[in-house]
Amino acid sequence: MRTAAFVWMLAFLLWLPFEDTQIWVTAVLAVAGVGWLVFRRHPWDVTSGWGSALEGGLLGAAAPLFTIFLMAFKSGVHGHGFSDFSARQVWGLWSALPISLSLGLILGLGIKISANAKTPTTLNNLVNPSQSTGDKGSARPG
Numbered sequence: 001m002r003t004a005a006f007v008w009m010l011a012f013l014l015w016l017p018f019e020d021t022q023i024w025v026t027a028v029l030a031v032a033g034v035g036w037l038v039f040r041r042h043p044w045d046v047t048s049g050w051g052s053a054l055e056g057g058l059l060g061a062a063a064p065l066f067t068i069f070l071m072a073f074k075s076g077v078h079g080h081g082f083s084d085f086s087a088r089q090v091w092g093l094w095s096a097l098p099i100s101l102s103l104g105l106i107l108g109l110g111i112k113i114s115a116n117a118k119t120p121t122t123l124n125n126l127v128n129p130s131q132s133t134g135d136k137g138s139a140r141p142g
Contacts, residue, residue: 023089030067056108061101062091
């Protein structure tokens with residue numbers, strides 16, 4: 001994880017001095033930073049599925065917000081009379097917030113469900129609740 005943080009910081013320091021108006025590098029840096037937080041935090045270790053979905057939603061919402069923060073930081077560091085990014089780009093990211101939040105909720109819950117797929121749960125035991133796994137039925141004829 002330290003190597004990934006070092007690589008992110010190096011990419012950030014290389015990106016910062018350039019005068020560009022493209023948003024894709026900023027978004028890649030933000031998603032990589034949030035991805036680093038996801039792997040450092042492990043949202044699938046949360047005990048409940050809803051807690052994992054909530055944490056995934058928060059991390060999903062963090063991506064466009066962190067992108068906006070990086071855009072503001074870069075514009076503030078450069079210190080000239082105009083911003084590097086237009087208001088349309090900022091509002092475009094702001095409007096992507098609900099989509100990113102929903103995607104984070106779905107992915108957080110999906111990761112939790114797939115992590116629990118290896119252990120028997122009530123969802124796996126819908127065929128016959130008395131069995132330890134739901135895929136083995138009895139050999140009784142109809």
